[in-house]
Amino acid sequence: MFSGxxxxxxxxxxxxxxxxxxxRRFVDWQIDNGSSALVPCGTTGESATLDNDEHHQVIAACAQQSNGRVPVIAGAGSNDTQTALWHIKEAQVAGADAVLLVAPYYNRPGQVGLLAHFSYLAERSELPIMLYNVPGRTVTDILPETVIELHRRFPDKIVALKDASGDLSRVVTQRMGAGPHFCQLSGDDPLALAGYVLGQTGCISVTANVAPKQCAEFHAAALAGDYVTAREMNERLYPLHRAMFVDPSPAPAKYALSRLHDWWQPDVRLPIxxxxxxxxxxxxxAMEIAGIV
Known part of the structure; x- marks a missing residue:
């Protein structure tokens, strides 16, 4: 359903x-440079420091500006199940095509709690759901057996996973358990090339904020199975992947964007x-190596 x-x-x-x-200018620039879908209000979007009105405003602006040109996968997760449901409903009203639901953070639910949380939301959502597993930030880890069981219960609703666990063996486990039509995306730019070989179909990327054209070309080569070209491009992008986290994200990405566009400020919100x-x-x-300056 989602790729690239x-x-x-x-x-x-x-x-x-x-x-x-x-x-809105940023959305146009991303689409014009080949991004295949957009994720507003994810981690890189500083969703943790957006108030609820801003959160919904960002999603609505993204959906309105993209105007059906590419899918919009709206960040709608929360560590409170009812708040997550509210975000899902608002994302639907705003015109999003799917929602991205991060594992509940801070509460530290077990796998039974994760099954209950995501099942509750799947039963009430009219939008397709992409799970988001990033245990380095949430502490909570959506284990492969839980991913597989959620897709088994809701095959037409829980359709995808953004995996930032760093464990590539899970791609194979989840593909064998959930089937090849369950969409798996990398959540780590440096691991995206390896993920393609194992069965992922794209990456929800930090680097693509700064180098959308180069990232789109890399992913197109990998999707086509042209791993020689993809490897060469990956090596040009790799220093930029690393640089995006040289300071807490998204400060490096915002600095890079301020270098590229006079309409972009490097402003972040505390505690970043x-x-x-x-x-x-x-x-x-890294921008010089990637050829974007």
Whole structure:
């Protein structure tokens, strides 16, 4: 259902507020440069520091501006099941095509709790659901057997997984258990090439914020099975993948975007702070290697 280069969109701020004008320009730039879908209000979008009104405003602006040109997968997860359901309903009203639901964080539910949480939401959502497993941030880990069971229970509703566990063996386990039509996407740019070989079909990417054209071309080569070309492109992009996390994300990505566009500010929200001088130097060097400056 989803494949290729899918940026987890950064959210532009100006004077402390959501900069909708810049965001709409950003959506157009992403689509014009080959991004195959868009994810507003993900981790890179600083969803943790958006209030609810801003959260829904960002999703609506993304859906309106994309206007059906590419799918919009709206971040709608929460560690409160009822809040997640509210976000899902608002995303549907806004025109999103699917929702991305992160594992509940802080509460630390077990696998039984995860099954209950996602089942409750699947029963009440009219939009397709992409699970999002990122235990490095949430502590909670959606194990493969839970992913497989959720897809078995809701094959037409829980249709995809963004996997940022870092464990590539899970791609094979989940493919064998859930079947080849269950969509698996990487959540880690540096692992995307290996993920294609094992059965993933794309990546929800940080780097694609900054290098959408190059990322789209890399993913097109990998999707076509042209691994020689994909490997060469991956090596040009790899320093940029690493640089996106040289300081806490999304500060490096926002700094890079401010270098590329005069309408983009590097502003982040506390407790994230702007990119350090050392971080800027690393981003600058990586952008040169990638050929985007």
């Amino acid at each position: 280069s899918i940026p987890a969109l950064a959210t532009p701020f100006r004077d402390g507020s959501f900069d909708e004008v810049a965001f 702070v702007e990119c350090s001088d050392a971080g800027k130097a690393a981003v600058d060097a």
